[in-house]
Amino acid sequence: MKIVVCIKQVPATSDAKIDPETKRIVREGIKAVTNPFDAYALEEAVRIKERLGAEVIALTMGPPRADMVLREAIAVGADRGILLSDRAFGGSDTWATSYALSKAVERIGGVDLVLCGKQAIDGDTAQVGPGIAAQLGWAQATYVMAMPQVDEGSFTAKRMHEDGWDLCRIAFPAVVTVVKDLNQPRIPTLKGRLAAQKVEIPTWTAADVGADLSKIGLDGSPTRVVKTEPPPARNKETLRIEGSAADCAAALVRELRQKSLV
Amino acid sequence: MLANTPALRAEYRNVWVVAEVSGGKVQKVTWELLGAARRLADARSCELWCVALGDGVSKETAAIHGYGADVALIVDDSRLARFDDEAEAAALVRLIGKYRPEILVCAATTRGRALIPRVAVTSNSGLTADCTGLAIDPESGDLLQTRPAFGGNIMATIRSANHRPQMATVRPRVMNALDFDPARKGQSISEGLLEGESGAFKTVLEVFHDEENPVNLSDARFIVAGGRGVKGAEGFKLLRKLADAVGGAVGASRAAVDSGWVPYNHQVGQTGQTVQATVYVACGISGQIQHLVGMQSCDYIVAIDKNPDTPMMRLADAAVVGDLYEIIPAMLAELART
Ligand SMILES: Cc1cc2nc3c(=O)[nH]c(=O)nc-3n(C[C@H](O)[C@H](O)[C@H](O)COP(=O)(O)OP(=O)(O)OC[C@H]3O[C@@H](n4cnc5c(N)ncnc54)[C@H](O)[C@@H]3O)c2cc1C
Ligand SMILES: Cc1cc2nc3c(=O)[nH]c(=O)nc-3n(C[C@H](O)[C@H](O)[C@H](O)COP(=O)(O)OP(=O)(O)OC[C@H]3O[C@@H](n4cnc5c(N)ncnc54)[C@H](O)[C@@H]3O)c2cc1C
Numbered sequence: 080m081k082i083v084v085c086i087k088q089v090p091a092t093s094d095a096k097i098d099p100e101t102k103r104i105v106r107e108g109i110k111a112v113t114n115p116f117d118a119y120a121l122e123e124a125v126r127i128k129e130r131l132g133a134e135v136i137a138l139t140m141g142p143p144r145a146d147m148v149l150r151e152a153i154a155v156g157a158d159r160g161i162l163l164s165d166r167a168f169g170g171s172d173t174w175a176t177s178y179a180l181s182k183a184v185e186r187i188g189g190v191d192l193v194l195c196g197k198q199a200i201d202g203d204t205a206q207v208g209p210g211i212a213a214q215l216g217w218a219q220a221t222y223v224m225a226m227p228q229v230d231e232g233s234f235t236a237k238r239m240h241e242d243g244w245d246l247c248r249i250a251f252p253a254v255v256t257v258v259k260d261l262n263q264p265r266i267p268t269l270k271g272r273l274a275a276q277k278v279e280i281p282t283w284t285a286a287d288v289g290a291d292l293s294k295i296g297l298d299g300s301p302t303r304v305v306k307t308e309p310p311p312a313r314n315k316e317t318l319r320i321e322g323s324a325a326d327c328a329a330a331l332v333r334e335l336r337q338k339s340l341v
Numbered sequence: 342m343l344a345n346t347p348a349l350r351a352e353y354r355n356v357w358v359v360a361e362v363s364g365g366k367v368q369k370v371t372w373e374l375l376g377a378a379r380r381l382a383d384a385r386s387c388e389l390w391c392v393a394l395g396d397g398v399s400k401e402t403a404a405i406h407g408y409g410a411d412v413a414l415i416v417d418d419s420r421l422a423r424f425d426d427e428a429e430a431a432a433l434v435r436l437i438g439k440y441r442p443e444i445l446v447c448a449a450t451t452r453g454r455a456l457i458p459r460v461a462v463t464s465n466s467g468l469t470a471d472c473t474g475l476a477i478d479p480e481s482g483d484l485l486q487t488r489p490a491f492g493g494n495i496m497a498t499i500r501s502a503n504h505r506p507q508m509a510t511v512r513p514r515v516m517n518a519l520d521f522d523p524a525r526k527g528q529s530i531s532e533g534l535l536e537g538e539s540g541a542f543k544t545v546l547e548v549f550h551d552e553e554n555p556v557n558l559s560d561a562r563f564i565v566a567g568g569r570g571v572k573g574a575e576g577f578k579l580l581r582k583l584a585d586a587v588g589g590a591v592g593a594s595r596a597a598v599d600s601g602w603v604p605y606n607h608q609v610g611q612t613g614q615t616v617q618a619t620v621y622v623a624c625g626i627s628g629q630i631q632h633l634v635g636m637q638s639c640d641y642i643v644a645i646d647k648n649p650d651t652p653m654m655r656l657a658d659a660a661v662v663g664d665l666y667e668i669i670p671a672m673l674a675e676l677a678r679t
Contacts, residue, residue, distance in 0.1 A: 244548075335641075
């Protein structure tokens, strides 16, 4: 079996601070890390490999330094990494990103399963996973919280919904996007980390994967961000309520009632 | 489709809302979407259509009209009883090709966010995720779509000038439904599912609706959320009581979920869900960044914590200093006292 795990490099929120004026989060100049959901996708791929035998390939599209997230993936058990990097990919929206990643999956060849995170914590769209499935014309399962059965030809996926879950059976090839409930990712060993530093990571360009230049980058993207602005600032005043429990509760309920919130 | 000339753009007319259907019933968020889409259709002087795919959805036609749609486009088929996203996507792509809507919106739910990206890629359209604002640009007539990104830290306005239909998923609870008007009548069109569209990719084996312990954080007006300070599964029963008293849902921090006190589908934050409730009561949640990005867009935030100086206490509109095991029972008593 051949499994591709799509990994996005995102800004690390752990370094972010709250602006005391606007009460919003500031995240200037912070380092890049693996998108948190993608760690669960990778862990699942490595577990399938350990159970059934598989080749696990970590794939990222990004700037040259994005090779770092691939090395981390190799440190926890991916067999190799591929960096999709080309100026021509710059400014890609989810349509163009899913197209570019699907071209890389085709170039890898013989892939049974593509695993993605549910969502990237920066772009926040959750559109790339199902987008890749659509580009390839493959089956999809999103918000997957468990993959109870995986065999050579097919698998079952438990999908999370607002009001519960469902369980479906899907034949390979397929794209699966995962949530945190799926597993508990392992921590790479120091030895694994060191070994991963030495691995050769090939860079593929748009031409390498045979991407149609009219379908990638800013020009190949149907959507355009035309404006960005900070969200409205939160109320700066905090109403502080202290005293006995009964007094606190009375004051809080009074406040909520006054604002017609209860 | 690529529609980069006025002539090509003019081939696309009308605003579509794709209904959120669960168990054959159209969900409340659809009425919110119809309310917002009605304004768009009026601004574009065109019709508002509601597309409902599911098993038994033809029973919903009157409601669809009553909430503002001019046309109900119904695909009622028992093969759609369970969520087969590839089948729904195939049918939608076909109907889009046939009727050519200019705008298509759908709820940003787990179903909508599975279905519409597939539809958008296949029909070569732009798609904006999780919108909280929709407006028509008076100059170009294009749809301006506003959405939070970076965990609610930035509001981006997005436009698809050269592709039709323009597609967006919309966050539940941010748009207002019109009042239901039983006298409102409209047209209805019935379409079928083609051979090969359903069951081609997946078989749904089992469906579980959590009736006893409803979660639905995205739809909740009031959320009572607990963190490590709740100290155990027992404590969440107290939170549930408060939630029930105010008609709300129960949320949780990752610390509470990872301790096994509540299931993952209650988790709010970066690796859980993003919520947009009117009131969010954080009980024993310190307010680490990864939690805040999931709830900072709530209108009114209450923090209850023993420690007066946590990030959550500083962020909150009302910060109650005290032991949640004393405060919450006192609140229940106060609420019961009318
Ligand atoms: C403020 C802002 C708003 C935006 N809004 C939209 C919008 O509404 N619609 C739109 O089409 N585009 C939008 N974009 C562009 C979009 O963020 C990029 O296309 C981005 O490359 C992919 O989207 P995402 O981060 O939302 O990924 P998601 O779809 O949330 O990512 C899901 C999964 O896909 C995989 N994945 C995603 N990107 C990569 C990658 N580069 N390499 C490897 N795997 C990857 C990962 O497994 C990830 O967990 C926006 C960009 C900005 C800056
Ligand atoms: C990649 C990544 C992703 C993450 N994603 C998420 C996420 O999605 N959601 C999330 O929540 N976290 C997430 N986290 C974890 C986050 O960083 C925090 O660890 C977590 O939110 C802390 O939970 P907490 O506030 O409940 O616990 P704590 O920080 O321990 O806070 C407990 C609070 O309870 C108070 N308390 C204790 N006893 C009482 C009492 N009797 N009465 C009143 N108050 C009391 C304490 O004073 C304290 O303020 C993520 C972390 C990482 C690294």
